[in-house]
Amino acid sequence: MTENTDQQKKLPAAVEGFVMHWGNLGSQWGVNRSVAQIHALLYLSEKPITAEEIAETLGIARSNVSNSLRELTGWNLIRRVPVFGDRRDHFVAETDLWEMATRIAAGRKEREIDPAIAALRACAAEAEEDPAVGAVARRRLGAMLDFTQTMEGWYAQMLHVPHGTLAKLIKLGSRIVRFLPAKPEG
Template sequence: MSEITDVPVKLPAAVEGFVMHWGNLGGQWGVNRSVAQIHALLYLSDKPLHAEVIAETLGIARSNVSNSLKELTGWNLIRRVPISGDRRDHFVAETDLWEMVTRIAAGRKEREIDPAIAALRVCAAQAEDDPAVGAVARRRLKAMLDFTQTMEGWYAQMLHVPHATLAKLIRLGSRIVRYLPVKPEA
């Protein structure tokens, strides 16, 4: 994106398209559209932006921008940066895609997976002690808990794999699968 100053800019079509599309995707992922649009704008910006420019550029209310910036800061997807001679807060986005995805995954795990595992543990334990709960329900609760804990364990392992190694593993894709013994499901 070209230089961004204190004046709102007319975004190039590709940038505007990405910002709008990212906003729509955010809505599908359970993220407020404005939050996602601001993230997209900051991600593509080559200069730190302050809230007024963001609000004017995207046509979003200043209060909405402020709340969205707080949310993005809480997710550790953006950070404040000082600009010499300007007392306003300016923001930049994390631009390393691996780091960004890792932070999003960590936030979602904390907000969604951890509470789900805690609830499943309680429900599975209660089901084991309650004769009114049928064997099928007990088995399915245990299977869901086991699956969720397995995925949590895999996630924890992947956090320690260097990004370059993860990228290689992902690119290998189906070439790895052909070396694994695959049994047809019943």
């Protein structure tokens, strides 16, 4: 957010703090600060908000708001909703945290993990065919590919676990280990 102007709406301190913090976190996660701030504002909003209201509240350019709304819509984190008697587009955020996390994970997987696996497969296959690639490099490429594919498989399985069950699993933390068969000492 930029500094307050006469035209900028004043947010409650807790809301402004969250919007600012979420914007900072977003930039650390590789998300444009304005995108993250808009998401935070919509997430805390009790009613649908127009792009104009977002621009006015956050003190950012209307064009930046439009681009950010398009990005958030692409991530399926917000949606347009009609408001009776108003022809303007209004926006609301997904407020179910599990759904939000699932959508973000799916988007990141598609943009980051899937290309990484494709590249690792290609590199590992090329390394197997190239006698100039040493055994250590081939083994490490294979290990990285195996690890990444294992994590992708785990992610795919977790998508089908009901949110309530997944929450219980997460809360168990390392205590889940006691339910696994003992590994023989060797």
